[in-house]
Amino acid sequence: MGEKSQVQTVWSESELSDLAIRAFQGLGLPEVDATDVVKVLVLADLFGLSTHGLSRVESYGERLLVKGINARPNITVQAPAPALRLVDGDNGVGPLVGMHALRAAMDAARQCGIGMAFARGSNHFGPISPYSLIAAEEGFASVIGSNATTTIAPWGGSDARLGNSPLGFGVPNPGGSPFLLDMAMSVVARAKIRNAFKRGGAIPDTWATDAQGRATTDPKAALDGFLQPVGGHKGYGLALLVDLFAGLLSNAAYLTHVKSWVDAPDEPQNLGHFFILIDTRMLGSAQWLSERMMDFAAILHDSPAVDPERPVMVPGEIELKKMAQQRTNGIVLDETTVSLLMQHASA
Amino acid sequence: MGEKSQVQTVWSESELSDLAIRAFQGLGLPEVDATDVVKVLVLADLFGLSTHGLSRVESYGERLLVKGINARPNITVQAPAPALRLVDGDNGVGPLVGMHALRAAMDAARQCGIGMAFARGSNHFGPISPYSLIAAEEGFASVIGSNATTTIAPWGGSDARLGNSPLGFGVPNPGGSPFLLDMAMSVVARAKIRNAFKRGGAIPDTWATDAQGRATTDPKAALDGFLQPVGGHKGYGLALLVDLFAGLLSNAAYLTHVKSWVDAPDEPQNLGHFFILIDTRMLGSAQWLSERMMDFAAILHDSPAVDPERPVMVPGEIELKKMAQQRTNGIVLDETTVSLLMQHASA
Numbered sequence: 001m002g003e004k005s006q007v008q009t010v011w012s013e014s015e016l017s018d019l020a021i022r023a024f025q026g027l028g029l030p031e032v033d034a035t036d037v038v039k040v041l042v043l044a045d046l047f048g049l050s051t052h053g054l055s056r057v058e059s060y061g062e063r064l065l066v067k068g069i070n071a072r073p074n075i076t077v078q079a080p081a082p083a084l085r086l087v088d089g090d091n092g093v094g095p096l097v098g099m100h101a102l103r104a105a106m107d108a109a110r111q112c113g114i115g116m117a118f119a120r121g122s123n124h125f126g127p128i129s130p131y132s133l134i135a136a137e138e139g140f141a142s143v144i145g146s147n148a149t150t151t152i153a154p155w156g157g158s159d160a161r162l163g164n165s166p167l168g169f170g171v172p173n174p175g176g177s178p179f180l181l182d183m184a185m186s187v188v189a190r191a192k193i194r195n196a197f198k199r200g201g202a203i204p205d206t207w208a209t210d211a212q213g214r215a216t217t218d219p220k221a222a223l224d225g226f227l228q229p230v231g232g233h234k235g236y237g238l239a240l241l242v243d244l245f246a247g248l249l250s251n252a253a254y255l256t257h258v259k260s261w262v263d264a265p266d267e268p269q270n271l272g273h274f275f276i277l278i279d280t281r282m283l284g285s286a287q288w289l290s291e292r293m294m295d296f297a298a299i300l301h302d303s304p305a306v307d308p309e310r311p312v313m314v315p316g317e318i319e320l321k322k323m324a325q326q327r328t329n330g331i332v333l334d335e336t337t338v339s340l341l342m343q344h345a346s347a
Numbered sequence: 348m349g350e351k352s353q354v355q356t357v358w359s360e361s362e363l364s365d366l367a368i369r370a371f372q373g374l375g376l377p378e379v380d381a382t383d384v385v386k387v388l389v390l391a392d393l394f395g396l397s398t399h400g401l402s403r404v405e406s407y408g409e410r411l412l413v414k415g416i417n418a419r420p421n422i423t424v425q426a427p428a429p430a431l432r433l434v435d436g437d438n439g440v441g442p443l444v445g446m447h448a449l450r451a452a453m454d455a456a457r458q459c460g461i462g463m464a465f466a467r468g469s470n471h472f473g474p475i476s477p478y479s480l481i482a483a484e485e486g487f488a489s490v491i492g493s494n495a496t497t498t499i500a501p502w503g504g505s506d507a508r509l510g511n512s513p514l515g516f517g518v519p520n521p522g523g524s525p526f527l528l529d530m531a532m533s534v535v536a537r538a539k540i541r542n543a544f545k546r547g548g549a550i551p552d553t554w555a556t557d558a559q560g561r562a563t564t565d566p567k568a569a570l571d572g573f574l575q576p577v578g579g580h581k582g583y584g585l586a587l588l589v590d591l592f593a594g595l596l597s598n599a600a601y602l603t604h605v606k607s608w609v610d611a612p613d614e615p616q617n618l619g620h621f622f623i624l625i626d627t628r629m630l631g632s633a634q635w636l637s638e639r640m641m642d643f644a645a646i647l648h649d650s651p652a653v654d655p656e657r658p659v660m661v662p663g664e665i666e667l668k669k670m671a672q673q674r675t676n677g678i679v680l681d682e683t684t685v686s687l688l689m690q691h692a693s694a
Contacts, residue, residue, distance in 0.1 A: 080629045081459055081460025081461075082460060083460045084459075084625075086630075112461075113428025113430045113463070114459075114461055114463045114623070116460070141596065143490065143623075153650060154647045154659045155659065156652055156653055156657050156660070157650030157652060158651045159650050161646055161647060169584075171596070181585070183581045183584060230577050231578055231582065233662075238530075240647075240662065241516045241528055244488075248518070248639050249627065249630055251630070255647070276461070278431075280596065282427045282428045283433075283465070283598070296591070296601060300508060303501045303506050303508050304504065305503055305504060306503055306504070306505050306556075306559065310503050312503050315584040
């Protein structure tokens, strides 16, 4: 509104994807691999998850440049059983390893009805909902998880020994919107505590502990301490389960064996992921599934809202609506990310 | 300690199982089916989960007597794909349907590395940890869930439209204790709110809402309202996911289609369950898995406890310790349950 109002570029999905693919090629990736990475990150931006979208070119790029991530990995897939796949990411960019594992699990599920891929030798793989959407669009329900750098104390403990591991789910709806749930295990993201600290307010004592592992309402103490898992011991248990599947069973690193990419950007993290895919076409017709999914959503939407301005939602609706809007109106990306993409693209 | 101190019978596991099997036979079940049901319920009592153990003979018995549950179901298993099983419980006792589905999923996982059973036409199937333990003892990691009668409002809604659906996980440890996590989606059980009401105290505003769906610290208002899911919208999403897998994809009832066994004890509930089993023997040797599971637990145990009296635990440790104690010292069951078992056993 000011005299010097900044002109923000509005991107179409394909223009932005083209630029980002060239950027990752500039960072050393073959075009086909860059395309996989960008598929996940652009979907994240379309969903409005900008912290997990193309802005990651910054941290991925830094690690690619110091060889902390392998730009040209030799990703291998083994099949120890008809429905299982073991993916070794060879320290490739996370979303590339993720896309290989997703395709391997879908392939197994097409053959057996359900399939599972365990990935090791990976890195941060973006948010989960892009993978869940790709799976849902091909008819697969999904359970997907990844482990992460340690930021959470065990329940009752007092130092960081587990990650804020994300866990996500999808259920397809051939006649409408799929169900998409993508959650980390902390009550809130660290950014919410930082905001409270800046405002000078107190935080609920369920959000975080101080450095000694004691519940706190002081945002400063919380920032020096640890995020609390949702539901206390329940979220602690869930975060462990994700690490057991994504890290321990996948033969990747787990708990404190996961290296911090901030502290050691030039060392492989050996993160792990798991992808469980269920081929819903084996369970009933598309019409059967659509009718049930539409009825399921209608039952929830029909619950009278506590606040009439905020009707009841089904998980995934916010992200899918944002995607539809941006596909119509274009995507606005922050200028830092755009210049970084341009810089790498012209390298 | 008083003059008339009651003599409580201490049962061995086999004595108690024998009595309970005869009780369920008295309620009309064939011996082999009664044995399945009792296997799950006695494990629940051994774990210290008495609300989900043999005390359930009361509600199961009432419904069997009014034909709300079928004492002699024709349970069928279909295999629409190599790793999928569709189990129709024909309105049998829940733990019987659960054991059929568990075995079907283990069978599929032995063949394909991962297997999944969807069960419909079922009833309350006990707690999840007994199934997870049975699976873990045979080398399977598990993800198991069930839907339930509606007691929770959708996030932002104001009437009960989803159940406090339990979700459980297990990971075997060939050299020690398996990981066992069995959680419902509410922050606390209703009993904790009832206790606060009896004591006359306030409750944290994260436990429940009043009948209008607004957060409350008044236990009376909370008892008239709805349990809150763990992590707010996160627990809401997880509870929905469990219902989508256990109810919607299994072709059972879901959300408000699930009938309340309290309001309509003589009608089939058509509850659904799902069992995802992973054969960990396909992933590595028993020694490989043991070493990793021992290391995993050691890392957690080594976190200095906030309260030195309460060391850090790994999910499942409390239940497995209780089981070991009771297998050594015998099981003490409440007298109401014992007399009910005896009554049905002599029918």
